[in-house]
Amino acid sequence: MTHARVALFEAPDEKLTVVDVQVGPLAEDEIRIRVAGVGICHTDLTALRGGVPLPLPAVVGHEASGIVEEVGAEVTTLVPGDHVVVSFDSCRTCTQCTSGRPAYCELFAALNYFGTRLDGSTTMSRDGEPVHGNWFGQSSFGTHAVASVRNAVKVDESLPLQLLGPLGCSLQTGAGTVMRVLRAKPGQSIAVFGLGAVGLSALMAAKALGCTPIIAIDPNPERLNLATELGATHTLDPNAIDDIAWAVTDISANGVDFSVDAVGLESVVQQALAVLRSPGICATLGLQGLENDIVIDQGHLLLGRTLTGVIEGDVDPHQFIPQLVDLWKKGQFPFDKLIETYTLPEINEALAAAAAGSVIKPVIVFD
Template sequence: MRGNAAVLRESGTELTIEEVEFGELASDEVLVRIAGVGVCHTDLTAQSGGVPLPLPVVLGHEGAGVVHAVGSAVETLSVGDHVVLSFDSCRECATCKAGHPAYCELFAALNYFGTRLDGTATMSRGDEDVHGSWFGQSSFGAYAVASVRNAVKVDDDVPLDILGPLGCGLMTGAGTVFNVLRPAPGQSLGVFGLGAVGLSAVMAAKAAGCATIVAVDLNPERLKLATELGATHVIDPSQTKDVNWAITEITGTGLDFTVDAVGLGSVVRQAVEALRSPGVCATLGLQGLENEMTIDQGHLLIGRTLTGVIEGDADPHELIPKLIELWREGDFPFDRLVERRPFDEINEAISSARSGQVIKPVLVFDTA
């Protein structure tokens, strides 16, 4: 099978659309014809060299499409099934069996190394290996090789081309609220940074019944959208001398929970200091694998918790269907974050994501 893919040949450069070849599937793999794939901040970090990867490589890890072929041992998926692709996990280690596949013991090998576990590549171009398996899929292309572990079957009557972001960015924000913070109805939650991850956290907080939802960002358009999606209060840091003073004015004692969707040390510190005691801050924003930050111990000793979260600590097979059901009910309108663009405009879509012009670009294919 051959198909076009967007190939990164040198860190920091644009992607080039090239025809690649997909070899024989492993027994537990599926070949998916991509309908749409989101552009995620982690893809941008990898493109810039912030994640060490073998080159050439195909990125993309928010894919959704139709199963085109299945490996010999695949029993739970069939040709023609609609699937959303997420991160890969072994499903067998102690962490996976405990319900935390995002912290799989083989996470790095399955998602970051550019090959299958046996060292083989999923794609080639002539005699050259083209590295894939990025988050178990490499879906910046017309086709992607995934496995039954990270391909989540979904109903045929949902808009398949925009579902891909549910497999990473949207799952990260919503999963952090539902799986990690778990606010009770009536509690308060603040979100720092209103990209796709942060706005997903806002929507999830509303769905969870939070009475006070504070959204913090420098972009007035995103603050407006956050209000429409469930935020009860918005703060533009450039328009106030002290964000945490403003939060105290709103809540009286500080927030029960905060979400950092930026990753800058100054923002993480602010999100911790905005908490009441006790309170929990979850940091999600990725600025690079080495990103030193400083927190005063005094801010933690009074009962505050700072925790990092990967992929919303979610099992995609459980959370993705839940998010789709919430969308059907009007409680998770993630489609408002999406802007569709044709696949051949991938570099323009990446630029629009880097600049913040578009919250969630999704590259779409003609799957007729």
């Protein structure tokens, strides 16, 4: 039995409480990591608002990086001391997983959202009572987390481990969408709506691929300035423009080849479709909740446009995270510019900063 210090989620819209829990024995395919850093993702905020039916009490957090401390009996590809980034969990055996699309694993919900292992057991307890973990196969808002070989990606020990966690979710979501779903090519145009970590990751990927123009759209002037620094050729404040579609068309001649919605609001999805040329593709990534009705103009689709939803960038983290690390080494994916660090006792402050949008990617770091 291992003790861990975690930020406990006990009721929606209430502050997290830092408490001690017990981490139980590992299953045969699991690993225990000592967390070095964990990013705060918009999906964590959605869960903390009650937008995901996670049983409570629970621990969330799903963008962890850390050092392997112990491995289960059947684990052969990782050993204690390995540095890892922990991403979403997937079974690795279903049709979607074996075809290279683990983000659409047939067991995705059970492995990532239910708060227990598949057999109903929990990885943590407090005073003999269950604490629900397994949030995205990790529950990493704490000093230790239990994951598996399926969702732990080994990384080089020379890398800045505390900062790598967001590669496991928000960064791969934005970048993977542009590189693996849209498959943008040099010279193709793109508009990105919403410049949080996901949107800015999409923008950086578009820059790395040679897209032009790259149009960044957000009402926050500081984020527009950062977007320019990261590769946007044009920036637009939607609050200062009467017609976004006209403004984008004016920049890109006939509309853009691709658009990325990293917000999820109906009005933004509608705008992201309207700015496309025919044919063109809009990828919607923003999560406003598991139920989020939107209305779109069928005429946009009849003109040859496509609207597609994307989970986790539709990538295999074991292949894609090393690619993002290589881009970072080359200076082509400077995700560290998005990060501001906090300690575990400051987690509620970090969550508030993420919710308010005053910090793009808060990361909780540990010694």
